[in-house]
Amino acid sequence: xxxxxxxxxxxxxxxxxxxxxxxxxxxxxxxxxxxxxxxxxxxxxxxxxxxxxxxxxxxxxxxxxxxxxxxxxxxxxxxxxxxxxxxxxxxxxxxxxxxxxxxxxxxxxxxxxxxxxxxxxxxxxxxxxxxxxxxxxxxxxxxxxxxxxxxxxxxxxxxxxxxxxxxxxxxxxxxxxxxxxxxxxxxxxxxxxxxxxxxxxxxxxxxxxxxxxxxxxxxxxxxxxxxxxxxxxxxxxxxxxxxxxxxxxxxxxxxxxxxxxxxxxxxxxxxxxxxxxxxxxxxxxxxxxxxxxxxxxxxxxxxxxxxxxxxxxxxxxxxxxxxxxxxxxxxxxxxxxxxxxxxxxxxxxxxxxxxxxxxxxxxxxxxxxxxxxxxxxxxxxxxxxxxxxxxxxxxxxxxxxxxxxxxxxxxxxxxxxxxxxxxxxxxxxxxxxxxxxxxxxxxxxxxxxxxxxxxxxxxxxxxxxxxxxx
Ligand SMILES: Cc1cc2nc3c(=O)[nH]c(=O)nc-3n(C[C@H](O)[C@H](O)[C@H](O)COP(=O)(O)OP(=O)(O)OC[C@H]3O[C@@H](n4cnc5c(N)ncnc54)[C@H](O)[C@@H]3O)c2cc1C
Numbered sequence: 098x099x100x101x102x103x104x105x106x107x108x109x110x111x112x113x114x115x116x117x118x119x120x121x122x123x124x125x126x127x128x129x130x131x132x133x134x135x136x137x138x139x140x141x142x143x144x145x146x147x148x149x150x151x152x153x154x155x156x157x158x159x160x161x162x163x164x165x166x167x168x169x170x171x172x173x174x175x176x177x178x179x180x181x182x183x184x185x186x187x188x189x190x191x192x193x194x195x196x197x198x199x200x201x202x203x204x205x206x207x208x209x210x211x212x213x214x215x216x217x218x219x220x221x222x223x224x225x226x227x228x229x230x231x232x233x234x235x236x237x238x239x240x241x242x243x244x245x246x247x248x249x250x251x252x253x254x255x256x257x258x259x260x261x262x263x264x265x266x267x268x269x270x271x272x273x274x275x276x277x278x279x280x281x282x283x284x285x286x287x288x289x290x291x292x293x294x295x296x297x298x299x300x301x302x303x304x305x306x307x308x309x310x311x312x313x314x315x316x317x318x319x320x321x322x323x324x325x326x327x328x329x330x331x332x333x334x335x336x337x338x339x340x341x342x343x344x345x346x347x348x349x350x351x352x353x354x355x356x357x358x359x360x361x362x363x364x365x366x367x368x369x370x371x372x373x374x375x376x377x378x379x380x381x382x383x384x385x386x387x388x389x390x391x392x393x394x395x396x397x398x399x400x401x402x403x404x405x406x407x408x409x410x411x412x413x414x415x416x417x418x419x420x421x422x423x424x425x426x427x428x429x430x431x432x433x434x435x436x437x438x439x440x441x442x443x444x445x446x447x448x449x450x451x452x453x454x455x456x457x458x459x460x461x462x463x464x465x466x467x468x469x470x471x472x473x474x475x476x477x478x479x480x481x482x483x484x485x486x487x488x489x490x491x492x493x494x495x496x497x498x499x500x501x502x503x504x505x506x507x508x509x510x511x512x513x514x515x516x517x518x519x520x521x522x523x524x525x526x527x528x529x530x531x532x533x534x535x536x537x538x539x540x541x542x543x544x545x546x547x548x549x550x551x552x553x554x555x556x557x558x559x560x561x562x563x564x565x566x567x
Pocket of ligand 1: 110112132135138139140143147150152153259289290319320321322323327343386471472524525526
């Protein structure tokens with residue numbers, strides 16, 4: 098028998114989990130289910146070993162002022178959830194620093210500080226002495242002639258195990274949603290094989306013999322790198338393509354107290370190396386991520402090469418990709434990243450200069466390649482004019498209403514449609530709650546169901562956030 102729901106969510110990473118969380122707790126949606134192809138939730142890009150575990154507020158990156166406000170809102174929601182459910186080992190507070198080396202970078206840093214100070218009054222500007230006090234290894238062994246400065250936030254910055262955070266979202270959604278008398282089902286080991294439009298929603302076919310066919314009034318595809326693949330199977334999003342950019346990491350013993358970021362190049366923002374406390378192996382610092390093009394959607398699953406080819410598109414996508422990757426700066430960058438792949442332990446020598454920018458005294462012999470760590474950032478390419486060959490940085494979503502598609506990227510826009518496709522390259526994990534809020538508000542509006550604003554505000558209120566992080 099076909100199971101019928103008001104809302105189905107495909108993908109049990111942190112995005113899909115946050116969507117189930119908000120839909121179950123704060124809406125009038127009476128029946129919903131989450132479908133995840135793996136046996137466990139949060140095991141692909143959201144897993145602790147796949148990403149850099151940073152809760153981004155955006156001041157440490159090149160995000161615009163508006164995007165920082167947006168990032169911070171989502172980050173606050175993640176922290177609020179963690180505090181409410183006591184997720185101390187999953188969301189951990191660490192200081193964060195943005196380090197500038199040399200006069201050019203310091204000028205950029207000063208401009209960033211001026212821009213961000215109003216939003217983050219506790220942001221400090223540090224000179225070399227100030228840096229030495231909080232992160233001694235950043236100054237130890239540094240050439241005294243080298244100019245350095247940093248902006249630094251001692252509190253309210255966090256590292257997150259997003260895989261376990263996803264599990265908490267799902268567990269609490271099921272418990273609290275069912276307590277409200279709703280149907281909230283979670284089917285793991287359930288791969289979606291096909292989606293088709295029906296008169297009043299969508300029909301889904303899965304590989305799970307217990308739940309082979311499901312129908313829904315509204316559908317959210319949050320399948321990470323596979324979202325575009327599923328959308329293209331339905332003949333949607335043909336103007337989009339995906340460049341899978343894999344990230345690798347290196348490890349050293351613990352040499353930093355918190356997270357230390359370096360100044361990004363706005364053209365290749367995923368390129369700036371940072372050092373982070375390793376949540377997987379306490380007592381270690383993790384460095385990276387690197388960035389290299391791979392022709393598959395999952396770095397550790399060669400079979401996903403064919404999925405990438407199907408989501409990639411035709412000649413216009415190829416022309417766009419070549420155009421983007423052959424930009425001089427990016428070619429040089431990709432070449433450098435190729436050297437980080439050298440075998441026989443040689444990569445520690447090619448990568449060492451990136452770490453020495455932050456910790457000058459580190460020796461190559463103290464660096465090891467982190468095997469099995471780092472996922473794929475599905476960077477989205479818009480192949481259409483007038484954007485033409487444009488790499489869409491950050492996450493993007495498409496809202497689909499029959500044949501009408503609305504691409505939403507970095508702007509606040511609304512559209513009609515009972516199908517949402519989420520594409521979530523970095524910092525997509527930070528944006529899980531922000532994305533979920535947008536999607537769940539949208540779906541309730543489209544279905545004509547209520548959104549419990551008072552309960553939502555009570556749970557996530559600023560006053561409560563201040564109280565829990567004080
Ligand atoms: C190297 C690297 C570093 C990063 N660092 C950060 C960081 O520090 N901070 C940050 O905020 N973000 C970071 N990111 C980005 C972040 O990891 C992702 O944006 C986030 O995890 C995406 O979550 P998701 O739930 O959308 O996707 P995923 O976690 O990939 O989940 C998608 C789920 O969909 C499932 N799925 C796929 N196809 C199907 C199907 N057909 N049927 C059913 N289920 C399906 C998959 O099994 C998977 O569980 C980083 C990413 C990388 C690669």
